[in-house]
Amino acid sequence: MTTAFNHAITVYRALEEAALDGGYVKGKLKVTEALAATLAKLAELDWLLEPSLKKVVTGTEIEVEVKVGVGQAFFFAMTWADLLAAHNFKYVAPEVYYVAEDDFLSTEKKETVNSRRYVSVLSLLKVLREVADYCDESLSGLKFVYLNKTKLELSINYKAADLRDVPKVKELEDDIFDASYKHKEQRKVIIKLILDELLKDTVEEARFPKLLSDFLLFKQRYKDSYDLYIAEFSFEKVLEEVKAHKLDYTIKLNKVFSDIQNQLLAIPAALILIGSRLTPKGFVEWQNSLTMLGCVIFVALMDLLVRNQYNTLAAILDEINKQTEVLISKHAALLPKFKDPYIELEKRHAHQRWLIRIVDGLVAMMFLCCVAIYYWYSTNNNHWLKILVAG
Structure with missing residues (x-):
């Protein structure tokens, strides 16, 4: 028949x-x-009333x-308007x-503005029906009833002039019907609450056209409310996870410096030992040279x-x-609440890095002191540096 x-x-x-x-x-x-071929097929299917196939001649004009x-x-x-006024096509296609005014045939892939809007509205109705606590289907039309703290009745009464773009309604449909999506019941509760907030002060006959015209506002409120629900739902769990990570990383950062604390005591000891071992015996004196070699190895x-x-x-x-x-x-919604611990960890990292730099500087200072002592003891009394120091 198609x-x-x-x-x-x-x-x-x-x-x-x-x-x-x-x-x-x-x-x-x-x-x-x-x-002619198309008319012949329609005649076979008993869909051609006039004329008879005998009068269907190529090149002629016929009624x-x-x-x-x-x-x-x-x-x-x-x-x-004719489509929406017939049968129950406001609710089910x-x-x-x-539709002749748009030359739109539903079996073809080409869509028009009105066809896109019509399909989107039907998708929205599918969601509203699933969320409703009660559906009143009678000869007078279709009505959804939502029970919150108060009862909201939503009559599905709209005309072709009320058709509006309902952007991203497919995402809303997936939220409710896709089996892989979580928190189905809570999503339905959120939709009911937003419908009540958005439409309770509007007369019943105008509620559905208002929902179509304000759908972007409805969708944004739904998204914000669901994000808030997820945030509250996972807040404690994520908080514990963040605290555990902060403690773990703090211990690791502190351990970086504590691991070399014992070696730090060797820096002043090495300076004292090397300084006491160096004696004024000349540049090539083997005892000073061996002591300085030990200093170089220690610094390395x-x-x-x-x-x-x-x-x-x-x-x-x-x-x-x-x-x-x-x-x-x-x-992502929780990040502002949990970024402070990670900022503190970055500060702790910067602090530990400065401590290591101080150690690096102390080692360099010790080495320079030893080199200076070694050089001083390796020169004779007539060296320009000793004369300069002696004044």
């Missing part, structure tokens, strides 16, 4: 002075080979009358339909240790940054 309806629409599109009479369209047609259907399965409408080992602690600090900071990225990706 094929017959599509053929009928092909004929209608070729008619001149076309008119709709009940479930039939009539008008003048100049026959082409393609149209044609074909069935188009105005029932629940197949519906031909001259305007969107026909299986196949054609300390430098390796300090560099290792720098790398450890960098690795810990990288872990902190990755943890922050995870928090942003999973709980």
